[in-house]
Amino acid sequence: MRFGRAKYLGLAIGLASALALCPSVNAAEAEKSATLSTGTASPAANSTAPTARGPQSVEEVAKQKGFLYYPSAPPAGRMRFSLGATYDAIDPAVMYGMSIRFPQLALDFQDSLGKGFLFKAHINTMLITNEALVGVGYNWKGAGPWSVGGAINAGMFLGKLGQLGFNALTIGVEYRPELTVGYDLGDVALSLRGSLILIGPERARVGDLWGGFDNNNLFTGHSEILYVENTTRSGSVWYFGAGAMTTRAHYAFWLLFPDSPGLYTYPRVVAGYEY
C-alpha cells in the first residue's frame, strides 16, 4: 500500500466529515417522518420556507449567497467568502522521507454575475507553497435535487523558501477546469467535484540560477473530492470534504522531491466555513 499511516488519517477525517453530515440528515429524516405522521409539512420539509428553529434549507441558501461547492445560482452581486483548511496525506516516498506535511490554509471568494454565472477566486497556501486561481463558472439547477456546475480557473502555482537550507523559488502557470455535480438533501448539500490540474510552463530558481524541470508535463494531475455543506440558521455554511488527489510529485511537494514523472494518488481532506 502506498499511503501508509497517512491513509488512516485521511479516512478518519473523511469519517468525521460523514459524521458531521449525520445530524443534518437525521434532522431531515425526522422532518419527513413528522410530515408522514401528521400529514402536515414541517417548515424544513418545505425547503423554500425559512426554518424557524433549524438551519436554512439548501434551496434558500442557494438563492441567497449560494454555496462554494454545491452548484447554485444566487442573484447577481451576491458574494460568498470562505476560510478553511486543506490537508494532503502524501506518501512519504513522494515527500522524500518526510512524514509530516503541514495543513494548507484555504481562502475562497465567489461573486455571482447573475443567470448562473460566477466569478471565483481561490488561494491555497502553506506559505512555502501557494496556489492562487481566479476563474469563471456557470451553474445550472434543474428540477429536483440535482444541480450541475462547471468552471475554468487560471492562476499561479508559486513556492518560495529562503530558510532551512533553501534559497529557492518555483513558479508555474496553473489552469484548472472543474465539473461539479450537487445533490440537495434538505439542509445539507452533497457535491462531487472533479478537477483537472494543468501546470505549465514551470520554472525554478535556486540561488541566482534559473532552470526548468526534466519531467515537466502540462497534465499535472486530477482530483475528485466529495464535499458536504451544512447550512446554518444564519445562512452561513460549514463544509467538509474528502477525496483523492492524483498528481505528479512536484505538485504535491513543490520542489521536485523526487523528480519522478509518475502520478501519485493520496487522500485530501478539507474543512471550512462559508460566510
Next chain:
Amino acid sequence: MEVSIPGFPDGGLTRTGTPLKREQLQTSFEGMFNVSKGSDLLGDQSSVITKPGTVSILTNKNAGFAVLNAACLPDQRVVVEGYWQYPTRSDAGLVRVFVDPPEVAQALCNGESPAPDATFALVGTYGEDNDIPTRPLELRWAHKLKEWRNRFYTVAHHGACEATDHCGVSPNTIESIRLAERIGSNAAELDVRVTRDGVPVLFHDPTLSRSLVRGLFCNGAFNQLTLAELRGACMARYGEQIPTLEAALDMMINETELEGAYLDEKTADGVLESARLVAYADADMRQRNETNDPSAKDRKFSALIGIPTDEVLDAWRAAKTTLEAEFAEKNPEREAMGLAPLELPKCLLEYDVDKVIAEQCVAWGPTWTAGPQPENVQKLRDHDIGTIFWTINESEFIEGFLTTSKPDGIITARAATLFQLYQLVGSVPEPRGENKP
C-alpha cells in the same frame, strides 16, 4: 512496485563467447561516441564507460543508460549486449551491438587492446521490453573522455536510483551500489542509522516506512530493532537484504572500482562505530597498496563521515577523541604485526562553510536548494577543500551548477545525466589533498 529488467531469452550471444578482459574494455571502448543511428534512444552523443565485466552507455536523455556485457564470439566477432533503461519511467529494452571494423574485433579476440579511433563503432540494434532488438543503433567513437576518475565525483544518491524510480533496486542496498557504479557513479552517498544493538546499517528514514521496506511485521521506529530482528522482519523494497555499513564498505572496496563513499550519518549515535569501521577499512586498503597486494591494484577508496547537523558534529568530535586514544593504544601492536596504522577518517560537513574549515574536513556538502554559491566553493578551494552538492537530479540545474560553481562532485540519482553533462560542459577539478601532485 514490480520492475522487470529485460534479458535475452536464451541468455544472449555472450553466453557462447569469451568475456573480454578488464584492461581491454577500458582501453578500447571508453570514449564519447556520436550516435549516428538510434538517437531516439540515446540522443546525439553518449559516453561509454567500462567497469569490470560491463560496458555502459550513458546519456542525458531521460537519464538513460545501457548496461552491457562484451564477449568474443567463436567467429571472431565481438558482441556487446544487455539492456537499456530510462530509470524515471518504465521504459526499458534490449541492446545488441557488434564491434566494427572486423579487424578491431579480431584484435580484441586475440587478446589485444587497440586504442579506439574514429573508425571504431558499435553497430547493431535495440528494442523495447524483452523483444529481440530490431531498431538500428550505431555509435561511432568521437574522442576520449574528459578526465574523471579520482577527479570529478558522480556520487550516487543512496545508490543508483530514487525510491520512486523503476530501476528494480532499492536505495541503500548492495544491489543499488553495484548498479550505481555501472551507470556512471564513481562514489556513493549512503545513509547510516544504528540498530538497537549499535550496528551501523544503511537506511534512510527514522521509521520503517512502506516506501522503503516490505515485511508483515516490519513496522515502527528503525532504532527499536536489533540487527537480528531487522533481518528477520524486514527486506528492502525490492526484496534485498538491508545491509550493514561494514558489509557495504567491504563490497565497495573489494567488488567495485568505486572511489569513495559519503556516509550521511542520520543520527549522532552511529558516528563512533561508523568512524571505527572506516578507519579499519582505510588501513586495510593502505596495507594492500603498500604491500603491492594484487587484489588492491593501487586502489583508491575513501569513505567520508558526513556531518549534517551540530548534534552529529559533537558526536564526530567525541568520536575523534575516543578513536585517537584507541588507535594510540592499538597502532604499536599493529606495527609489530606489520599492519598499516589506524588513522582517523576524513569528514564532509554539509552546512557551515567556516565549520568545514575549522573541523579540517576535506569536503563541503551543501544542498543544491540554496543555489550554486560559487564564492563559497572558491573560498573552500583556497583551503584545498572540495565541494560536493546534493542532490541535483534536473539536467538544466546540473548543467548550471557544473558551469557556475565548478564543484568537485555532485550527488545525484541521475548518474548517467550527470556523467554525460560533465563530459559535455564540465571542468576537470584541480586535484586536492593527497591527490595533489
